[in-house]
Amino acid sequence: MSKPLTPFKLSAQTAAMMMAFTLVFTALMAGTYQATRTTIAESAEAEKLILINQVLPPASYDNKLLQDTYKLGATPELGLDEGGFVYRARKDGKPVAVVMEAVAPDGYSGKIRLVIAVKTDGTVSGVRVTEHRETPGLGDYIDPKKDKNKQHPWIAQFEGKSLSVLPFERWKVNKDGGDFVYMSGATISPSAVIKAVAHAVKFAADNQAKLFE
Known part of the structure; x- marks a missing residue:
């Protein structure tokens, strides 16, 4: 045993x-x-x-965009406290646009994260909201997935805009003297996005040479 x-x-x-x-x-x-x-x-x-x-239409560039990046440190102009990336689009070796991450810090319910494409001539190619906590049914129309107007979503207003045709001070909602429409009763969220996009467009213009080195 x-x-x-x-x-x-x-x-x-x-x-x-x-x-x-x-x-x-x-x-x-x-x-x-x-x-x-x-x-x-x-x-x-x-x-x-x-x-x-x-x-940014895929036909507008032919480089491996995700591998052609510029690393940003803390960039208050884009609301990036911890930095971020700029993706550089090229066609036949020539720069055509940058795709930037940005943050609108003053949304109604907090930060609104964005992706913004700006062409080398300073024209906005497109904008998308990637993260937000805006009130359902009110400010959430900034997100095209939640915008009831699928034919002409609110976010599409930025396409084709640039500082050369629309001065910086006019990047506001209509009621504040700007050129962007909004839904009645929900102006804080779109105002935050508009301001963030305007600053991103200005940042791209002011740093074009550095971004495309």
Whole structure:
């Protein structure tokens, strides 16, 4: 008959089993991560390109845009406290546009994150809201997915605008003396987006040489 395990030996055996389980589990997780990280990265890139192609027609550039980037440090002009990326679009080696991340800090319910494409002539190609917490049914029309007007969504007003045809001081909603329409009773959210886009357009114009070096 085998001798019963002492409390010390029992604890040691349990610890050894737990250690073995931990090592096996860790190895399995590491293996799963290694096997899937390429797929995850490719999926993330595909999602990012889908968004970019909503603000910049894919036929307008032929470079690997996600690999042609400019890293920004903290950039208050774009509302980027922790920096961000500028993606550079080129056609036959020549610059055609930049796609920028930006943040409107003064939305009705907090920050509104944006992606903005600006052509080299300073014209806005497109704008999309990527994240917001605006009140459903009111300020959320800044997001074309939630805008009930699918034919002419509010966000499309920016397309074709530039500081050369629309002075900086007129980038406001109509009631404040600007050139952008809005929905009655919901002006804070669109005003925040308009201001953020105007600053982004100005930033692109002021830093064009640096962005395309």
